[in-house]
Amino acid sequence: MTQKTLMVQGTTSDAGKSTLVAGLCRVLQRRGIAVAPFKPQNMALNSAVTAAGGEIGRAQAVQAQACGLNPHVDMNPVLLKPCSDTGAQVIIHGRAVSNMEAGRYHDYKTVAWQAVAESHQRLCHQYEAVLVEGAGSPAEINLRDRDIANMGFAERVDCPVILIADIDKGGVFAHLVGTLALLSESEQARIKGFVINRFRGDIALLQSGLDWLEDYTGKPVLGVLPYLHGLHLEAEDAINEEPDIERADRVLDVVVPVLPHISNHTDFDPLRLHPQVRLHFVGPDQPRPPADLVILPGSKAVRPDLHWLRAQGWEDYLQRHLRYGGKLLGICGGYQMLGERIADPLGLEGEAGESAGLGYLPTRTRLEAEKALRNVTGELMLAGERVPISGYEIHSGVTEVADGCPALVQLEQVQKTVPDGACSEDEQVVGTYLHGLFETPEVTRLVLRWAGLDGAQALHYHQLREDGINRLADTLEQHLDLDAVMALLDLSGERADV
Known part of the structure; x- marks a missing residue:
């Protein structure tokens, strides 16, 4: 033996x-x-x-x-x-x-x-x-x-x-x-x-x-x-919705739709564990509470999950959320959904074809067979601040951003920087390909401040x-x-x- x-x-x-x-x-x-x-x-x-x-x-x-x-x-x-x-x-x-x-x-x-x-x-x-x-x-x-x-x-x-x-x-x-x-x-x-x-x-x-x-x-x-x-400890697959922590008096409400093919929901563990955040995972046919920040998560099947969002009434919810001043963030597949078009000509994530995105960002995405897999570092640029960021990319999409649209992140590469993500003109809607962004304390603090929580605490997730x-x-x-x-x-x- x-x-x-x-x-x-x-x-x-x-x-x-x-x-x-x-x-x-x-x-x-x-x-x-x-x-x-x-x-x-x-x-x-x-x-x-x-x-x-x-x-x-x-x-x-x-x-x-x-x-x-x-x-x-x-x-x-x-x-x-x-x-x-x-x-x-x-x-x-x-x-x-x-x-x-x-x-x-x-x-x-x-x-x-x-x-x-x-x-x-x-x-x-x-x-x-x-x-x-x-x-x-x-x-x-x-x-x-x-x-x-x-x-x-x-x-x-x-x-x-x-x-x-x-x-x-x-x-x-x-x-x-x-x-x-x-x-x-x-x-x-x-x-x-x-x-x-x-x-x-x-x-x-x-x-x-x-x-x-x-x-x-x-x-x-x-x-x-x-x-x-x-x-x-990060879950292998199941979503843990009930952290045993004491909440602060002033909290920020964050809503995340549980897509049928949600991926890397561990992105939200630092928010779920933050004493100043009340995180709501919302599954199919569940009521959607008011939110300060809505985050569209990653997805293994972006076009089918976008169709599911629409069928579940999320498009109307998001329009109302933004009309009343709420913030909207998309991560990876969620970032792709925020754009104008998503094309999957090879049928990598289901039936081949093209879908209209939510139209909040001037971007177009084309899914390709080669998957981007890399750990990255750079700077997040939001609400007039620049803070260091680190994370990782796992995606098959290549996203084109319209000229003049500001990036959300500048990534460091060999002897140069390259943009990632996009921001709407009023900075109410932003998106990025980076997973793990909330594991950087400064990023969490800045995103929470952008979403309306002044004096947000830094959460040291790696130490947790x-x-x-x-x-x-x-x-x-x-x-x-x-x-x-x-x-x-x-x-x-x-x-x-x-």
Whole structure:
């Protein structure tokens, strides 16, 4: 059995796989062990850009931070970005190769496995430990053939597995026992213990259930992790709408429509966590509250999502919002929607064709096969101020801006600056391709002031994320059998805490 690799699988999506791997990465990093995260196959619309310009799941970028590493495409060799109910863009080693329907991708998995195997082997050569995150549940019977995300991976590389379940969802014992029962005999033997996540209450009342579980399955419970109120780690895909923070007396109301193909909604985490901001994610058929600022987010299918916006009545809402002095910001796909036309001649995001934009900015966008993937720095120019900005670009569109229209950002490139985004003449509507802009404290402060909040506080988002990782690691030190985990990695005699 491969002792250098340990895999965390979950009984369901959102069971806590990403957080457990991130916490273990920080625990091992604290002990001086060279550790790297790995997710063979990820399906998510939240992604990050590596220094070399590759695209990976955002959860793996956070796990890399927990390891003290820069993100690398080997940490997530296969990324699937859904663009319809049955299809997704397939990204291999950070680069989009094709849009595929589910059936075609199932056949393609033999090719995808080669990328997974190569990346895992490279990480094993470079690091003392590799912590692997599964996807969804290993008990999805219909997906077991050619599986590369869960037990299919674990069986091929011969690694031990920890199974985690979320007790807050209810039915935790059924989740664990049922998942185990649906696995093959060899897969059952591969599971070396259980972790129960998000427990609140008196642990003594749970003990009889834990004893029964261990007796019934013959496998140990390695830990019961408490529900951590206010813990912030970026979500892999689900939108977290309820931060546990204390609001200031004066707040700015920000509204974000939850598009059917919303991407990189983690852009809004710094606003969601800001004590002077009340962020409203508005889904289909939900009432739209009054707002100081409306932000149109990124989208994996811009023209279909723009059609959805119109069908949901957002165009009338935006016109009324602007008529009463509200501000409007578009990010990436949302920026494209603010322009005059969006053309998709190749059918990259659905049926080929062209759509009229919302018409608030003098821009025209054409979707092209080559995707822009880069980390950038520069200056944001808004409300008479210029402040440093950093972020990343992930988009297929090329946007032409009419002569004389001011840019929102000046990006730094080799020995020159280039414009990004656009501003309306009255600066009431602005747009940019930059994701992650609110992670820069000065940018958040300036945007909030532009939207009507004087004296906005600076939120140091990177430190908040670092604090969350450390808090999670502290929790694992207290509530998880780390000696057993180290033994599974054959690291029992490794360094003490540093």
